[in-house]
Amino acid sequence: MASSLEKAKQNPNSMKAKILTAARKIFGEYGYHGTTTRMIAKAVNIDISTLYYHWGEKGDLYEAVIRDISEGMRLKLIEVEKIIKGRPLAERIEIAVEEMAGYLFEYPEISNLTLFRYFTKTRHGSLLDFKVPEYISDIAYSMGLADDRKNVSVESKMKVLSIMNAIHSFVSGENFFRPMVNLDRESYIKMAKETLKFLNLSAFT
Amino acid sequence: MASSLEKAKQNPNSMKAKILTAARKIFGEYGYHGTTTRMIAKAVNIDISTLYYHWGEKGDLYEAVIRDISEGMRLKLIEVEKIIKGRPLAERIEIAVEEMAGYLFEYPEISNLTLFRYFTKTRHGSLLDFKVPEYISDIAYSMGLADDRKNVSVESKMKVLSIMNAIHSFVSGENFFRPMVNLDRESYIKMAKETLKFLNLSAFT
DNA sequence: AGTTGTATCAAGCAAATGATGGAAGCAATC
DNA sequence: GATTGCTTCCATCATTTGCTTGATACAACT
Secondary structure, three states: OHHHHHHHHHOOOOHHHHHHHHHHHHHHHHHHHHOOHHHHHHHHOOOHHHHHHHHOOHHHHHHHHHHHHHHHHHHHHHHHHHHHOOOOHHHHHHHHHHHHHHHHHHOHHHHHHHHHHHHOOOOOOOOOOOOOOOHHHHHHHHOOOOOOOOOOOHHHHHHHHHHHHHHHHHHHOHHHHHHHHOOOHHHHHHHHHHHHHHHHHHHHO | OHHHHHHHHHOOOOHHHHHHHHHHHHHHHHHHHHOOHHHHHHHHOOOHHHHHHHHOOHHHHHHHHHHHHHHHHHHHHHHHHHHHOOOOHHHHHHHHHHHHHHHHHHOHHHHHHHHHHHHOOOOOOOOOOOOOOOHHHHHHHHOOOOOOOOOOOHHHHHHHHHHHHHHHHHHHOHHHHHHHHOOOHHHHHHHHHHHHHHHHHHHHO
16 A cells, blocks of 8 residues: 555656546545545546556545645655754744645645544545554654653643644635635735744744 | 524424434534435434425535524624623633633534535535625624724734634544543543633733 | 557446435314 | 325435446567
8 A cells, every 4th residue: 555655656647646646636625525536537537447447446545645645744844843953942933834834835635634534424434544643742842842752741732733733724724714804825825824923932932 | 594494493303403403413524525315314213305305405404504503603602702791801711712612512513514614615516605704803802802893904813713723623623633642532622622721821911 | 470467448337325206194274 | 074284205216426347559578
């Protein structure tokens, strides 16, 4: 499974990778049940049987998508941690918010699918309970909320969760919130980042 | 439509009201496409045709559900505003968080369906774009973020959105987050409320 | 030239799903 | 007792959806 995903990503022009990219976006917009294999196939301009040939059943493709976005998040977090290492806390927070929000606004499927996973049940068994991301503790450590990566308090974990949720919500809610504040996309993103920085700076510095 | 909903709620034992209550929960758990009319009918122990007799097509029932939860939120917010009126800001925040989080943890469908609406597209036309809640400005005013209910700055609106999102996320994410922090439901709810109070108090007082 | 393996599609099947029509039950009214 | 109006169910339909089968194209290797 994992190797299947890696192989697909090696060549982004391969049919398998193209299907995965399209599936990410469409699953992210319509959710698992809201997405049909035909929708994905159409987006890539192929027959559904070609899709099945590459990825097997719908649930497997969905699982690959979840793995893909999780891996994306993991890599991005590592990247951010490298940048902020050694800097003062306020700076760390500003950079981390800037980077993570920027990344997620670029790939809003990630936020959508993450929120989807929070609560959605699927009719036929659980496709989703295969891995609960462990980077929460790492972020807590990075933010100076814990002295030990392996031993993070519940309080700190909850704080980190709430930070991540705040970002995801602004990303996923864009189409819903923008009419309320009457901003174009660019201004909205800027505003969201500022709000996130304000909230986190006052709470953690 | 609205009168249809009101009529249904007048007698909570009426078949129409029972269907609505079941529909709320199931739509909240599985989302729009993840829910079938048969699932709802089964939960109420009736034939699907009875469901169609009372509510018409699936989209109409879903719309009624959204109206129902919106109305619930509106009423709860009015109730909270009455309680906090005149008190100092810190107290207002604590009570508001306590009350709203308590209400939403009691009816998690509301948070689920709210988050669903943030981003989910539906395949057949939009059932959802019929009303963007206007209470955001009222909350901002209540929290002392604006002097005028009718003229709330974008900054303040964004802050309110982020507060509401934080609550919804903790409610909707319960099943996802609880294994991470290893708490029973009661402790999790308490912890979530404390985290929310901490974040909002440090940001707004 | 023939074999092999990979990739693609057209056609189609079985089950699930949204929705309807008509009959039956049942209480209130005439 | 018949009529009316409301509510419920059984049977059924058309469409959608997940998925498979069998055939075809095509390149690489023998």
